[in-house]
Amino acid sequence: MRKPVVGVIGNSHRVENRFQVQMVGERNLRAVAEVSGGLPVMFAGSPDITDIAALLDTVDGIVLTGARANVHPTRFNVDPCEKHEPYDIHRDEVALALSLACVARGIPLFGICRGLQEMNVAFGGSLHPEIREIPGRMNHRMPRLENGEIHPDPTVVFADRHDVALTPGGAFATLLGCEKIRVNSLHGQGILDPGKRVLIEGVAEDGTIEAIRIAEAPTFALGVQWHAEYDPQRNPINRKLFEAFGEALVARQRTAA
Numbered sequence: 001m002r003k004p005v006v007g008v009i010g011n012s013h014r015v016e017n018r019f020q021v022q023m024v025g026e027r028n029l030r031a032v033a034e035v036s037g038g039l040p041v042m043f044a045g046s047p048d049i050t051d052i053a054a055l056l057d058t059v060d061g062i063v064l065t066g067a068r069a070n071v072h073p074t075r076f077n078v079d080p081c082e083k084h085e086p087y088d089i090h091r092d093e094v095a096l097a098l099s100l101a102c103v104a105r106g107i108p109l110f111g112i113c114r115g116l117q118e119m120n121v122a123f124g125g126s127l128h129p130e131i132r133e134i135p136g137r138m139n140h141r142m143p144r145l146e147n148g149e150i151h152p153d154p155t156v157v158f159a160d161r162h163d164v165a166l167t168p169g170g171a172f173a174t175l176l177g178c179e180k181i182r183v184n185s186l187h188g189q190g191i192l193d194p195g196k197r198v199l200i201e202g203v204a205e206d207g208t209i210e211a212i213r214i215a216e217a218p219t220f221a222l223g224v225q226w227h228a229e230y231d232p233q234r235n236p237i238n239r240k241l242f243e244a245f246g247e248a249l250v251a252r253q254r255t256a257a
């Protein structure tokens, strides 16, 4: 059987203030290739480039990656605000449609950070634009230097920052064989209200939703707020997630054959 093909969503960026490009973090590609056993192929997070139906006729799974841009709040009936920019309405359109289509067609879907947020909004949920402003919440954004610059050392940026209590008997607790894990944290938005089919599978100490599963999805349809792609080659938690995603890809191939 051929290697499963995994679509990994790109993000629009402007290089040298001239070239419009689609970019994806290499760690997402490596996690799919090295741990899930798939062939990662990036696709444009832009609806006038990516035909959703054609994409899903071509791939065996989808990864919705993290991204700096926030999901546009009009997607959950909230007015936009300059201080919560940047937004990426083109990626929103592709990612939200893909979330629904993958679940409907039984195609494995793995949402990471922004990807979890997109899955939640696609299924009718809402987001808070800056969860650290909610009383009692931690700052989940990436660690910065005293001068506000991003810390230069990725081992600091992606260091585990908080615990996640997994729902006993849930998909994550069952897959991971435990009810508490510790994860990294690089996000400002967070789930405010889960969507109708969004099951909460894990929460941080401050109540921030960190893991979800789409109810009644015929296959892997999991989202994590942390960056599982950072170290699945050596982190047993993230390894199990990408391995389970890989197993779902193979199962999908068998049913689609």
Ligand SMILES: N[C@@H](CCC(=O)NCCCC(=O)O)C(=O)O
Binding pocket: 065, 066, 067, 068, 069, 070, 071, 112, 113, 114, 115, 186, 187, 188, 189, 190
């Ligand atoms: N923009 C959303 C999602 C955060 C996310 O995906 N972070 C990964 C990229 C981090 C970076 O490049 O700054 C949010 O802020 O919650």
